[in-house]
C-alpha cells in the first residue's frame with residue numbers, strides 16, 4: 331500500500347536469515363555448498379566432488395526456501411521443477427523435459443551473468459521411485475535421463491550446475507539416485523522445535539501489527555508439530571480474524587483461534603485424503 335512506500339522493497343531472492351529454525355540443516359547445507367564452491371581445493375586433496383544435495387523431511391518445512399537460499403549463497407541462477415511435472419502419458423516426454431530443465435539452467439545463468447546455476451527438483455520421488463522390473467517404462471526413461479545429465483554434469487566448465495532435490499519419502503528412492511556421485515549428500519529438514527517455531531512465527535509477524543504484550547512464546551508452545559508452512563498460516567489467519575473484529579492489530583485471541591483453525595484444517599485434510 332501507499333503507506334509503505336518508503337520501506338525498502340523486498341528482494342526477490344531468499345537468504346538463510348529469512349528461514350526460521352532449521353539451524354542444523356542450514357549449517358550442513360552451507361558446508362556442502364562450500365564444498366561445491368571450493369572444487370579445486372577439494373580435488374587437490376583427492377576428495378571426490380559432491381554431485382547432488384538431497385533435502386529430506388515432511389512437507390512445508392522450508393526445503394524450497396533452503397534451495398533458493400543456496401542459489402543466493404553461491405551467487406547462482408535458480409531454476410526449479412516438481413517431479414510431478416515430468417509425469418506424462420507419452421513415453422519420452424518426461425525425459426525431454428529433464429533435458430530442457432538442464433538447458434534452461436545454463437541459459438538462465440548466462441542471461442544473469444552467473445558462473446553457476448542451482449537446479450531444484452521438488453518431489454524427486456515421483457520420477458526417482460524404485461524401479462520395478464519394467465512396469466513403469468516411462469518413469470524409467472525420465473529417471474535414466476536425469477542420471478545421464480548428472481553423470482555429464484560439470485564436465486564442461488561453465489556454467490556449473492549445483493543439483494538439489496527434495497523428498498518426504500527418501501525410503502522410496504531408487505538406489506541409483508543415492509549412489510556416490512549422484513545425490514550423495516543428504517540433509518534432514520525436520521519439523522521445527524519450539525525455538526524454531528518461535529523464530530518462524532517472528533519472521534512471519536514482521537509485516538503485521540501485533541498488540542503489545544502478545545505472547546508469541548505461548549503460540550510456539552501450543553503449535554507443537556506444526557510445520558513452517560502451518561505457522562505461516564497461523565499468522566495469516568490471525569490477521570484475518572483481527573480484520574473481522576475490526577481490530578487494528580492482532581490480539582492473543584486471534585492467534586489462539588488461528589492455531590485451532592490450522593490444527594482443524596490439518597485434520598479435515600487428512601480425513602478427505604484417506
Ligand code: ATP
Nearest residue numbers: 349350388389390391392393394395530558559562
Ligand atoms: P514441500 O515439500 O511441501 O514443497 P517445503 O519443505 O519445500 O514443502 P517450502 O515451500 O519451503 O516448504 O515452505 C512453504 C512456505 O512455508 C514458505 O513459503 C514459508 O512461507 C513457510 N515456511 C516453511 N518453512 C519455513 C521456515 N523454516 N521459515 C520460515 N518460513 C517457512
